[in-house]
Amino acid sequence: MAEEKNELVVSEQSLPWLKMSDKAVKAVQLSRSVHRAKHGLFANIPIVCQGPVCPYGETCMALGNDIAPEGEPCPVEIAQILELYEKYSEELRVDTKQMVNLSLLKSLIDAEVTISRCEAILAKDANIIQELVTSVLPNGRVIKNPAPHIALDIKAKAIKQKNEALQLLNSTPKDKAKQGAINIIDASTYASRIRAEAERLKREQEKIIDVTPEEETKHENRKDNN
Numbered sequence: 001m002a003e004e005k006n007e008l009v010v011s012e013q014s015l016p017w018l019k020m021s022d023k024a025v026k027a028v029q030l031s032r033s034v035h036r037a038k039h040g041l042f043a044n045i046p047i048v049c050q051g052p053v054c055p056y057g058e059t060c061m062a063l064g065n066d067i068a069p070e071g072e073p074c075p076v077e078i079a080q081i082l083e084l085y086e087k088y089s090e091e092l093r094v095d096t097k098q099m100v101n102l103s104l105l106k107s108l109i110d111a112e113v114t115i116s117r118c119e120a121i122l123a124k125d126a127n128i129i130q131e132l133v134t135s136v137l138p139n140g141r142v143i144k145n146p147a148p149h150i151a152l153d154i155k156a157k158a159i160k161q162k163n164e165a166l167q168l169l170n171s172t173p174k175d176k177a178k179q180g181a182i183n184i185i186d187a188s189t190y191a192s193r194i195r196a197e198a199e200r201l202k203r204e205q206e207k208i209i210d211v212t213p214e215e216e217t218k219h220e221n222r223k224d225n226n
Contacts, residue, residue, distance in 0.1 A: 056120040119155070129149065132145060
């Protein structure tokens with residue numbers, strides 16, 4: 001265990017703040033093994049199943065079929081994460097060996113799951129307009145004003161997060177079109193520069209051929225006078 005501990009935390013001499021019990025070392029080793037796994041980065045996305053009291057229980061397939069594993073990670077979200085991971089990795093041709101790509105993929109899938117949660121709440125509540133408390137008068141009277149359901153605001157932010165992740169992965173048709181346009185412009189600019197340079201060289205050559213040096217002109221004039 002001591003050898004594994006030294007390997008894990010480097011050394012207590014070089015990093016004294018990393019003093020850990022054997023139990024803590026085992027926990028860290030387990031966490032590292034999870035994060036090194038194919039879907040390890042997504043381990044903290046699924047909520048813990050709360051059974052009948054789950055805020056998304058009204059639309060939960062597992063709860064509706066009486067197979068919800070209360071106290072365990074949500075099977076519905078795990079299935080969604082695995083499906084999105086496989087689909088996006090394939091469609092976007094994500095190199096999952098690169099940490100940056102995995103982080104973007106996680107952000108994308110996290111946003112998708114958040115959107116699904118918001119949609120589940122909106123499906124249950126039906127009314128997308130809520131009466132929100134804006135103030136309380138000295139006499140205790142509560143003032144309420146109608147406002148869009150808070151799930152709509154959370155969903156909008158998640159959609160923005162999703163779009164940003166997609167843009168960074170250069171996957172949307174708009175991004176691909178922009179990239180193609182840039183390539184076309186670069187090629188056109190390059191060709192224009194070549195033509196301009198060719199025309200410049202041509203003009204220089206014409207000057208050399210057509211223009212008589214000043215000394216030769218004077219010499220010809222003296223010969224004519226004689």
